[in-house]
Amino acid sequence: MATQIGEGKSLTELVISWEALPEDFQLEDKPVENTSQPVLAGALREILELAGFIQPQMLIASNFALCATLNGQFIAKAPDWIYVATVNQNLGERKSYTPNLEGDIPAIVMEFISDSDGGEYSVKRTYPPGKWFFYEQILKVPIYIIFDPNGGLLEFYQLENGRYELQQPNSDGLHWIDSMRLFLGTWQGTKEARTGYWLRWWDESGNLLPWAVERVEQESQRAEQERQRAEQERDRAEQESQRAEQERQQKEKLIAYLQSQGIDPDTLLSE
Structure with a gap:
């Protein structure tokens, strides 16, 4: 299946298709990772597991190949965290995911800022395209989140009329995600010997969903x-x-x- 997109006569037409990632494909867009990133991603998933949110048909993962084919060339990005509501097959081990071919377009993609090159904001459309362009114009992910673990800044972008628009939080500093029926926001504290800013989930009533260690403390x-x-x-x-x-x-x-x-x-x- 192929899709054509264009933004004007002066821009090269882009032909998008959804094909399985070749076994010998090398992930060019290696994640720039520090020790905080897997901890942040794992903490987000942990809360959802404990809350009973995660279902077998869902895909929640981090730092693996999110794929598309652009003008006959494979593209793979490695987001720090993604949520896909429904996949066609529940695989125990998955090294890549191709939307439309293997299931839904990701509902949410997150990037945790770990360097200063600004790759999370790249709208470069030549091969290989920038992350922003890839998520917005190729995959058309409804929600794109950029989070700075050091400064605690959470940028919540929603796809509106084909473009990402920055959304403001509610009076409690939280962002409502309708597809998950949960709020997302930032929290400052300590977990797993890391003290700083974290992304956390809140339920529909605005109650903070706890980590396992917090559940033990509460009990x-x-x-x-x-x-x-x-x-x-x-x-x-x-x-x-x-x-x-x-x-x-x-x-x-x-x-x-x-x-x-x-x-x-x-x-x-x-x-």
């Missing part, structure tokens, strides 16, 4: 709260028992006193 806190509640209940029961014992002792003393005075306590207590 621990709930267990401690339950222990304290049980202890307070025991204390109240003990106090009630002590109060009842005091009343019993006082009643016995009163009965003994009345009897010492020749008064029948049953007569008085029954009145």
Whole structure:
């Protein structure tokens, strides 16, 4: 299947097709990766797994070949994180993905800035085309996200009339992703010995979805709260028992006193 796109008579016509990546193809667009990138990508997936979001037909991956064929030449980019709602086949190991041929166009593509060459913003259309041009004009990915882990800047672009338009967050600093029914935003803190900015998911009600370590902490806190509640209940029961014992002792003393005075306590207590 081929698609032709053009932006004017002065620009070369681009013919796009969707073909399987050859076994001997070498990925030219090697990701510029630092130690933070796989941690950031893994943290995003972890939250979705724990929330029960990920389904067998979905593809959520990072740093592997996202492919298309442009004017008979294979192109592969290695985004830092992608989400595809439906793929035709659920493969255990996948080294590449070709949209339309193997399933849906990715709903979201993310790039984490790790250098200063600005490749994430490249609109170069000659072979090999820049990332921005590839995602916007060739794949037509609906949402393109550029995130700076060092400064915490999140740029959220949405495809509108064939062009990426920068979207503003809501009053809580979050971006709604309708295809996922989730919010995406930034969070500052520490995970896996990394302290800094992270991308996080929030549910429809604006509740932050936790990582595994946070779930453990929450369960621990709930267990401690339950222990304290049980202890307070025991204390109240003990106090009630002590109060009842005091009343019993006082009643016995009163009965003994009345009897010492020749008064029948049953007569008085029954009145």
